[in-house]
Amino acid sequence: MTTATLVFDPFSEDFFNGPYETYRRMREEAPVYYNAQYDFYALTRHEDVAAAYKDFETFSSARGVDLSMVRKGEVTEHGSIIVMDPPNHRHMRSLLNKVFTPRAIQSQQPMVSALIDRYLSAVNPDGFDMVQDFSALFPVEVITTMQGVPAEDSQRVRLWIDDLLHRESGEVEMSEAGLKSAIDMAIYYYKLVNARRAELGDDLLSKLITSEIERADGAMAPLSTIEITEFATLLGGAGAETVTKLLGNAVVVFGRNPDQWQRLLDDRGKIPFAVEELLRYEAPAQYNVRCSLREVTLHGVTIPAGKPVFLVGGSANRDPAAWTDPDTFDIDRDRTEAQNLGLGYGIHSCLGAALARMESAIALEKMLDFMPRFEVDWSGCRRVNMQNVAGWSNVPVRVLR
Numbered sequence: 138m139t140t141a142t143l144v145f146d147p148f149s150e151d152f153f154n155g156p157y158e159t160y161r162r163m164r165e166e167a168p169v170y171y172n173a174q175y176d177f178y179a180l181t182r183h184e185d186v187a188a189a190y191k192d193f194e195t196f197s198s199a200r201g202v203d204l205s206m207v208r209k210g211e212v213t214e215h216g217s218i219i220v221m222d223p224p225n226h227r228h229m230r231s232l233l234n235k236v237f238t239p240r241a242i243q244s245q246q247p248m249v250s251a252l253i254d255r256y257l258s259a260v261n262p263d264g265f266d267m268v269q270d271f272s273a274l275f276p277v278e279v280i281t282t283m284q285g286v287p288a289e290d291s292q293r294v295r296l297w298i299d300d301l302l303h304r305e306s307g308e309v310e311m312s313e314a315g316l317k318s319a320i321d322m323a324i325y326y327y328k329l330v331n332a333r334r335a336e337l338g339d340d341l342l343s344k345l346i347t348s349e350i351e352r353a354d355g356a357m358a359p360l361s362t363i364e365i366t367e368f369a370t371l372l373g374g375a376g377a378e379t380v381t382k383l384l385g386n387a388v389v390v391f392g393r394n395p396d397q398w399q400r401l402l403d404d405r406g407k408i409p410f411a412v413e414e415l416l417r418y419e420a421p422a423q424y425n426v427r428c429s430l431r432e433v434t435l436h437g438v439t440i441p442a443g444k445p446v447f448l449v450g451g452s453a454n455r456d457p458a459a460w461t462d463p464d465t466f467d468i469d470r471d472r473t474e475a476q477n478l479g480l481g482y483g484i485h486s487c488l489g490a491a492l493a494r495m496e497s498a499i500a501l502e503k504m505l506d507f508m509p510r511f512e513v514d515w516s517g518c519r520r521v522n523m524q525n526v527a528g529w530s531n532v533p534v535r536v537l538r
């Protein structure tokens with residue numbers, strides 16, 4: 138019997154369709170995997186991925202967090218926090234931590250709840266698409282409402298982001314359409330930030346306009362319009378696409394594990410644990426890419442300096458060395474066994490974690506009321522083809538009465 142060659146291609150159907158078997162082989166056969174086609178390395182074991190997330194001095198974010206950016210090897214002089222190393226990252230994060238306070242997030246609860254009610258009450262229980270009719274629509278509106286984007290523009294923001302993350306099989310770079318959407322979105326936010334400068338409100342953009350950040354020379358200075366624009370566009374991708382994916386995944390995973398849905402129906406107190414287990418079992422953000430700043434030798438393999446390194450949290454979260462029965466979806470599992478990497482780890486760990494958890498928990502609570510029993514039309518389920526994020530674009534559902 139011959140064993141198939143081990144190939145991890147994050148731009149392939151295997152990846153888009155859920156690469157858990159590939160991850161298993163990588164952890165066992167090639168814990169420091171090298172892809173010669175694209176010239177990148179990948180870490181998949183929990184211990185290695187968690188350590189690399191923490192070691193920002195070796196695994197830098199400043200050259201980007203996707204393959205297309207990192208392989209260009211340029212330090213991105215951008216205002217986008219996710220592509221910064223310390224000290225710039227530390228300065229930006231401490232500014233944003235003042236804006237994303239637990240109280241500020243908590244105060245969004247009525248808005249989030251009302252948006253979820255509005256979208257869920259509009260679907261037809263006898264046949265609707267969980268993603269297209271519900272989970273794609275409200276998370277972007279949560280972010281854009283917080284930002285102070287006019288309500289009529291929020292779905293445009295979502296379509297722009299969908300375009301710029303989309304990749305056909307074999308496509309590493311953004312398509313023409315993706316590039317056009319990225320530019321249109323940047324121009325849109327740039328104009329909006331400038332307009333907001335003239336008329337400040339109680340929204341996120343206004344707070345960023347009036348905030349000051351520590352610069353390299355130690356002096357405090359306001360953020361530029363470009364810096365605010367870059368952060369605003371990042372939030373759309375980081376905050377909206379991911380919650381959309383988590384909830385699409387939720388319906389598929391609970392559809393396959395109805396006993397777990399029943400446990401939630403029996404005890405709503407378990408909803409926060411279900412959110413954590415979804416983040417572990419089917420991570421909406423499967424990986425983040427880093428650039429090695431120095432040569433590293435791990436498990437007998439030397440990663441040269443200057444190479445893209447995939448930190449595959451989606452695999453680490455299924456590592457049997459970290460979790461008991463990792464391929465079993467169990468909302469009652471012992472969450473203290475290992476660090477869940479679903480929201481990242483280390484200095485770049487998710488800034489919006491509290492908001493993500495709140496949105497997901499409220500949505501699950503309302504879904505339990507709306508669809509205590511449901512049926513998924515498996516033949517109609519479709520995956521997204523995107524970089525970094527994984528999940529479903531279509532999940533047709535019928536509520537059973």
Ligand code: HEM
Pocket residue numbers: 198202218219220230371372375376377379380383416420421422425426478479480481482484485486487488489490492493
């Ligand atoms: C289920 C939903 C979410 C998931 C799975 C998720 C996942 C992640 C992950 C894995 C990272 C680490 C990136 C890295 O290390 O390079 C991250 C960072 C980030 N997330 Fe989230 N996220 C979610 C929701 C949100 C929301 C709602 C927001 C918006 C408020 C948000 C904003 C951010 C930002 C700004 C960063 C960059 C933080 C930094 O670089 O310091 N995320 N997220």
